Amino acid sequence: MAKKQDALDYHSSGRKGKIEVIATKPCDTSRDLSLAYSPGVAEPCLAIEESPEDAYKYTAKGNLVAVISNGSAVLGLGDIGALAGKPVMEGKGILFKRFADIDVFDIELNTKEPDEIINTVRLLEPTFGGINLEDIKAPECFYIEEKLKEVMNIPVFHDDQHGTAIIANAGLINALELIKKDISKIKIVVNGAGAAGIACAQMALTLGAKKENMILCDSKGVIYKGRTEGMNDYKARLATEMECRTLEEAMVDADVFFGVSAKDAVTPEMVASMAADPILFAMANPDPEILPSEAIKVRSDVIVGTGRSDFPNQVNNVLCFPFLFRGALDTHATAINDEMKMAAVKALANLAKEDVPDSVIKAYGNTKFSFGRDYLIPKPFDPRVLLHVAPAVAKAAIDSGVATRDIGDINKYTESLEALQGRSKEIMRTLINKAKSDRKRIVFPEGDNEKILRATQILIDEKIAIPILLGPEDKIKGMIKELSLDLHGVQIIDTKGSPKHHEYSNELFRLRQRKGVTLAEASRTICRERNYYGAMMVRMGDADAMLSGVNHHYPETIRPALEVIGKQPQVKGVHGLYMMVFKKDVIFCADTTVTIDPTAEELAETAILAANKARHFDVEPRVAMLSFSNYGSALHPFTSKVIRATQLVKEWAPNLVVDGEVQANVALDPDLTEQQYPFSQLKGNANVLVFPDLNSGNISYKLLSKLGGAEAVGPILMGMKKPVHVLQRGDEVNDIVNMAAVAVVDAQDAFEKEINNGYH
Ligand SMILES: NC(=O)C1=CN([C@@H]2O[C@H](COP(=O)(O)OP(=O)(O)OC[C@H]3O[C@@H](n4cnc5c(N)ncnc54)[C@H](OP(=O)(O)O)[C@@H]3O)[C@@H](O)[C@H]2O)C=CC1
Numbered sequence: 001m002a003k004k005q006d007a008l009d010y011h012s013s014g015r016k017g018k019i020e021v022i023a024t025k026p027c028d029t030s031r032d033l034s035l036a037y038s039p040g041v042a043e044p045c046l047a048i049e050e051s052p053e054d055a056y057k058y059t060a061k062g063n064l065v066a067v068i069s070n071g072s073a074v075l076g077l078g079d080i081g082a083l084a085g086k087p088v089m090e091g092k093g094i095l096f097k098r099f100a101d102i103d104v105f106d107i108e109l110n111t112k113e114p115d116e117i118i119n120t121v122r123l124l125e126p127t128f129g130g131i132n133l134e135d136i137k138a139p140e141c142f143y144i145e146e147k148l149k150e151v152m153n154i155p156v157f158h159d160d161q162h163g164t165a166i167i168a169n170a171g172l173i174n175a176l177e178l179i180k181k182d183i184s185k186i187k188i189v190v191n192g193a194g195a196a197g198i199a200c201a202q203m204a205l206t207l208g209a210k211k212e213n214m215i216l217c218d219s220k221g222v223i224y225k226g227r228t229e230g231m232n233d234y235k236a237r238l239a240t241e242m243e244c245r246t247l248e249e250a251m252v253d254a255d256v257f258f259g260v261s262a263k264d265a266v267t268p269e270m271v272a273s274m275a276a277d278p279i280l281f282a283m284a285n286p287d288p289e290i291l292p293s294e295a296i297k298v299r300s301d302v303i304v305g306t307g308r309s310d311f312p313n314q315v316n317n318v319l320c321f322p323f324l325f326r327g328a329l330d331t332h333a334t335a336i337n338d339e340m341k342m343a344a345v346k347a348l349a350n351l352a353k354e355d356v357p358d359s360v361i362k363a364y365g366n367t368k369f370s371f372g373r374d375y376l377i378p379k380p381f382d383p384r385v386l387l388h389v390a391p392a393v394a395k396a397a398i399d400s401g402v403a404t405r406d407i408g409d410i411n412k413y414t415e416s417l418e419a420l421q422g423r424s425k426e427i428m429r430t431l432i433n434k435a436k437s438d439r440k441r442i443v444f445p446e447g448d449n450e451k452i453l454r455a456t457q458i459l460i461d462e463k464i465a466i467p468i469l470l471g472p473e474d475k476i477k478g479m480i481k482e483l484s485l486d487l488h489g490v491q492i493i494d495t496k497g498s499p500k501h502h503e504y505s506n507e508l509f510r511l512r513q514r515k516g517v518t519l520a521e522a523s524r525t526i527c528r529e530r531n532y533y534g535a536m537m538v539r540m541g542d543a544d545a546m547l548s549g550v551n552h553h554y555p556e557t558i559r560p561a562l563e564v565i566g567k568q569p570q571v572k573g574v575h576g577l578y579m580m581v582f583k584k585d586v587i588f589c590a591d592t593t594v595t596i597d598p599t600a601e602e603l604a605e606t607a608i609l610a611a612n613k614a615r616h617f618d619v620e621p622r623v624a625m626l627s628f629s630n631y632g633s634a635l636h637p638f639t640s641k642v643i644r645a646t647q648l649v650k651e652w653a654p655n656l657v658v659d660g661e662v663q664a665n666v667a668l669d670p671d672l673t674e675q676q677y678p679f680s681q682l683k684g685n686a687n688v689l690v691f692p693d694l695n696s697g698n699i700s701y702k703l704l705s706k707l708g709g710a711e712a713v714g715p716i717l718m719g720m721k722k723p724v725h726v727l728q729r730g731d732e733v734n735d736i737v738n739m740a741a742v743a744v745v746d747a748q749d750a751f752e753k754e755i756n757n758g759y760h
């Protein structure tokens with residue numbers, strides 16, 4: 001739990017507060033100045049005057065949301081005023097940015113007058129792509145939102161109403177599914193009849209709950225027909241005809257409790273009086289209506305959620321507004337309507353049932369999540385939330401007619417969102433799409449490994465590869481069941497007792513008989529060592545590629561592959577490549593894993609093979625032959641080797657952009673290259689770095705990964721006769737899926753070569 005001083009220090013350290021404005025264009029030269037400002041800036045001004053839609057093209061409007069509050073209902077802290085609410089509004093800004101790359105100006109308005117708020121906000125339309133109203137108390141919030149929706153032509157969304165309702169109801173749908181209760185038959189108590197309470201109740205009704213089974217309470221108790229004290233039209237519409245008058249009475253036999261009221265509003269006795277398997281979402285912030293530990297003490301069957309991140313089931317609108325606005329902004333929607341809200345509910349509810357990626361497990365301190373009582377809705381740090389919710393919302397905006405911009409194919413749109421999450425997603429998507437275009441069979445010798453099984457599920461669901469699992473069938477089937485995976489139809493081969501045993505043993509004996517291997521030994525190896533069996537499957541054409549290594553040391557995987565499959569006859573050796581993915585750039589590093597002290601010929605071969613691999617990723621290679629010297633500046637046997645290798649590459653691949661020997665900083669610095677080495681083929685923008693030996697290659701890629709923040713994809717083995725790739729012991733499910741895509745594309749390439757060379 002965050003301590004008071006920690007929270008204060010977090011906000012006051014460094015630049016004060018949580019947000020800053022960053023320029024998106026260079027403004028370093030007088031030319032930049034003349035474009036950014038007078039005279040150049042007049043051009044986009046005139047273009048927008050002529051065609052207002054061009055504001056989305058030439059300004060930040062399309063990605064800019066105003067978070068607007070008057071501080072009248074800040075979290076559960078109440079009416080603390082506009083200024084005191086600013087940290088929360090900056091907080092919303094940080095979440096918009098972090099989760100959906102949306103820019104926010106937070107605007108705190110010093111007024112309690114609804115019409116003043118309406119008049120101020122409506123004038124902001126030219127600046128923003130959307131309006132997020134926040135922490136404005138009921139009932140004024142209803143009037144303000146309704147009026148603004150009428151007069152504004154951009155989305156207006158009161159987060160505390162609809163964001164909260166979307167999450168609470170996504171959680172409700174899933175909780176009811178778990179305990180097999182029918183929404184039309186359940187008794188729901190909503191405590192808090194303000195912004196959040198009214199909206200949560202209304203959405204539950206839309207989803208099928210019955211008004212006669214619902215009780216709404218506020219600070220005065222049950223809202224019943226005929227009550228006069230503290231009433232308004234919104235409360236009156238949901239007033240109950242039941243006899244109960246207090247929250248305590250209302251809670252008896254309730255199936256569901258939605259708390260959007262205040263700290264400690266619920267007692268353990270109230271929870272104890274609820275129906276079987278009670279659903280209790282105590283969503284008041286920062287302190288819930290009752291702590292989960294107190295509720296569980298009196299009811300072991302309770303399904304509990306809070307608004308906080310430090311308990312299971314964070315039922316909080318953070319899981320909605322960034323993603324919902326992403327879809328609305330991208331379609332230039334004129335409003336956020338009920339269809340879009342419902343699309344978000346369904347997308348969130350469905351996503352919770354999918355396997356959770358390792359990156360999420362890591363982000364939450366290695367806690368494992370699977371659909372159930374403690375994991376009803378996805379986690380905000382789950383990168384898939386953006387990819388599921390924003391496209392669903394965008395599609396609903398298009399289908400319901402409020403979109404004014406065509407985003408084209410929805411799958412392509414989802415891919416563009418992936419790109420927004422980082423270059424690695426974008427570049428891997430290229431490869432995955434290639435893999436999907438012609439799936440290949442990949443054998444996984446470690447078929448009884450949990451990560452391999454989870455990766456297998458993705459490979460099947462996304463149609464990236466046709467996995468084959470090696471290992472004891474009963475064990476693997478048991479694991480599949482335990483992990484709630486659906487791997488129906490996947491081929492599982494138990495190497496002990498396989499019908500291919502005889503054939504593979506004889507082939508291994510034939511290959512290794514002059515290396516001291518007897519037939520009996522070959523037979524034992526095929527039976528017991530799955531890496532040999534897998535490699536043999538690839539050799540004999542029973543699989544197209546092999547992927548192994550999560551449970552093994554590197555040599556244990558590579559040795560069988562080299563003995564059974566071997567290197568391509570025309571190459572000098574096998575080489576290892578890593579793709580290092582930075583936020584904006586991708587760099588290929590070779591050789592990083594295989595040849596300790598390559599000859600000039602081997603180095604030249606590494607360069608050419610690495611350049612070919614870069615093309616697989618749709619990257620046009622520019623190869624730098626690295627050394628500690630620039631174009632002859634330091635003569636030494638080490639640099640001479642690289643000079644010779646560079647000559648060989650130029651001879652063997654005359655069309656390849658390559659140069660060296662060159663230092664790493666020069667290879668990557670256009671200015672330095674232009675000033676000092678204008679003759680170089682490289683213009684300081686190398687993207688394939690060939691290291692002179694394994695020392696420098698291996699050390700460098702690890703430094704780039706640890707200190708440079710690059711994501712490392714690899715090792716990608718180059719020069720094998722058929723595709724085999726080695727997984728790392730710490731690889732996550734996502735890494736395995738990525739390497740499987742690499743292997744499939746490799747297999748496609750190998751298959752093409754075989755046809756071209758008449759290899760069979
Ligand atoms: N987890 C989440 O995502 C979200 C949580 N919330 C939480 O919900 C709460 C309300 O927010 P919001 O709807 O925006 O605020 P509003 O001011 O619009 O509404 C507050 C409502 O709560 C009622 N209330 C206050 N104290 C009690 C109490 N002890 N017992 C019963 N009802 C009470 C008020 O009653 P009356 O009408 O009589 O004054 C009013 O109806 C806050 O704690 C907030 O943090 C809000 C949005 C999102």
Ligand SMILES: CC(=O)C(=O)O
Pocket residue numbers: 073074075076135159160284285307316317318
């Ligand atoms: C989460 C939120 O918006 C609130 O508590 O007000």
Ligand SMILES: [Mg+2]
Pocket residue numbers: 075134135159160
């Ligand atoms: Mg709020």
